[in-house]
Amino acid sequence: MRSMIPEDYIYFDYAATTPLDPRVLQVMLPFFSQNFGNPSSIHRYGQQAEAAVETARETCAKILNCQPGEIVFTSCGTESNNLALRGTALANRQSRNANHILVSSVEHHAITHTAEQLHRVFGFDVEFLPVNRFGQVDPQDVAARIRPDTAIVSIIYCNNEIGTINPISEIGEICRSANVPFHTDSVQASAYLSLNVQELKVDLLSIGAHKFYGPKGVGALFIRKNTPIIPIQTGGGQESGMRAGTYNVPYIAGMAEALHLVQSEREELSASLTLMRDRLIGQMLEEIPQVQLTGHPTQRLPNHVSFVFNQVDGNLLLMHLDRVGFACSSGSACKTGNPEPSDVLLALGLSPKWALGSLRVTLGKHTTPAHIDLLCDNLPSIVSKLRA
Numbered sequence: 217m218r219s220m221i222p223e224d225y226i227y228f229d230y231a232a233t234t235p236l237d238p239r240v241l242q243v244m245l246p247f248f249s250q251n252f253g254n255p256s257s258i259h260r261y262g263q264q265a266e267a268a269v270e271t272a273r274e275t276c277a278k279i280l281n282c283q284p285g286e287i288v289f290t291s292c293g294t295e296s297n298n299l300a301l302r303g304t305a306l307a308n309r310q311s312r313n314a315n316h317i318l319v320s321s322v323e324h325h326a327i328t329h330t331a332e333q334l335h336r337v338f339g340f341d342v343e344f345l346p347v348n349r350f351g352q353v354d355p356q357d358v359a360a361r362i363r364p365d366t367a368i369v370s371i372i373y374c375n376n377e378i379g380t381i382n383p384i385s386e387i388g389e390i391c392r393s394a395n396v397p398f399h400t401d402s403v404q405a406s407a408y409l410s411l412n413v414q415e416l417k418v419d420l421l422s423i424g425a426h427k428f429y430g431p432k433g434v435g436a437l438f439i440r441k442n443t444p445i446i447p448i449q450t451g452g453g454q455e456s457g458m459r460a461g462t463y464n465v466p467y468i469a470g471m472a473e474a475l476h477l478v479q480s481e482r483e484e485l486s487a488s489l490t491l492m493r494d495r496l497i498g499q500m501l502e503e504i505p506q507v508q509l510t511g512h513p514t515q516r517l518p519n520h521v522s523f524v525f526n527q528v529d530g531n532l533l534l535m536h537l538d539r540v541g542f543a544c545s546s547g548s549a550c551k552t553g554n555p556e557p558s559d560v561l562l563a564l565g566l567s568p569k570w571a572l573g574s575l576r577v578t579l580g581k582h583t584t585p586a587h588i589d590l591l592c593d594n595l596p597s598i599v600s601k602l603r604a
């Protein structure tokens with residue numbers, strides 16, 4: 217299969233988004249033309265579209281090891297996180313007066329900003345769990361802070377900025393014995409780790425297709441049967457009333473195919489990316505002074521490399537890398553002209569001075585050892601030039 221990425225400009229930002237797998241595009245195309253029906257229609261066009269959506273649901277359910285009825289299709293990972301957190305918090309307040317929300321301090325903004333709104337507008341008591349210097353939540357901290365009135369616990373599976381993997385099943389065990397709904401943002405994990413919700417012991421799990429070679433603008437939320445939750449988008453009765461809005465049939469079919477492909481190929485891909493990841497990390501830590509790896513050295517996504525450099529402007533570093541042909545990221549949504557250090561990096565205990573010099577290099581299935589060599593050849597001199 218031919219890479220869609222030009223060879224003289226190297227894409228190292230797979231955590232931001234991934235190129236659509238051409239096999240996925242083929243599955244999607246008929247739903248833009250002859251199979252254009254609305255799954256809610258009674259006639260044959262509708263039946264055909266409905267069959268596609270239900271087949272996609274079964275594919276996703278098989279991979280998550282859940283019932284098809286426990287999958288809700290959404291418009292993205294962000295929406296899945298919003299539905300999980302807001303929908304569960306409000307339902308649990310209504311049914312049992314639960315007013316406490318427990319989230320980690322290394323969540324994506326789709327969780328932290330939703331939690332902040334639930335505090336500001338709805339008066340929830342939101343508590344942020346600390347993490348260790350690698351960005352991991354200690355399950356015992358969850359056990360210590362969970363309360364009878366905790367409405368939901370939400371802990372990210374793998375962090376997007378630092379790649380660290382959290383001990384989800386251990387936290388799930390604790391939430392289950394406390395009878396508190398447990399959500400995990402699994403958007404970064406989906407391409408590399410198991411999404412078996414029984415082993416993970418989660419009640420809610422979010423995914424977003426464009427992080428695993430599927431289309432942008434579609435996601436899903438696993439909601440374990442009997443989890444108290446209310447919809448946050450109301451209208452027609454789609455998704456058993458849990459998420460109104462006409463089905464995005466091509467994207468839903470594409471997401472299911474992408475998830476199936478990425479999950480059946482993930483072990484092979486992980487093995488080759490881990491080698492490249494560790495070579496890049498090892499070589500840069502050796503060659504560049506005043507650099508730290510952020511996130512866990514081994515409990516991290518196989519495609520994820522992230523550093524902080526002392527006395528380097530992270531945005532300037534990205535611009536220099538772009539100029540010589542590397543598409544990298546600072547790790548956060550931080551844009552030029554907004555030199556705020558990332559909350560995630562500060563939660564690790566890094567000083568703002570170090571945190572402003574962050575770099576995230578994320579690999580993917582079109583990354584080759586030659587790409588790693590080229591970056592290794594260029595990064596040390598760019599960093600030293602920026603420090604001069």
Ligand SMILES: *Cc1c(COP(=O)(O)O)cnc(C)c1O
Pocket residue numbers: 231232291292293294295297324326372374375376401402403404423424425426427433434435
């Ligand atoms: C990308 C991402 C999201 C948001 O997903 P979208 O589908 O882009 O809305 C949420 N959480 C994490 C960890 C992510 O990496």
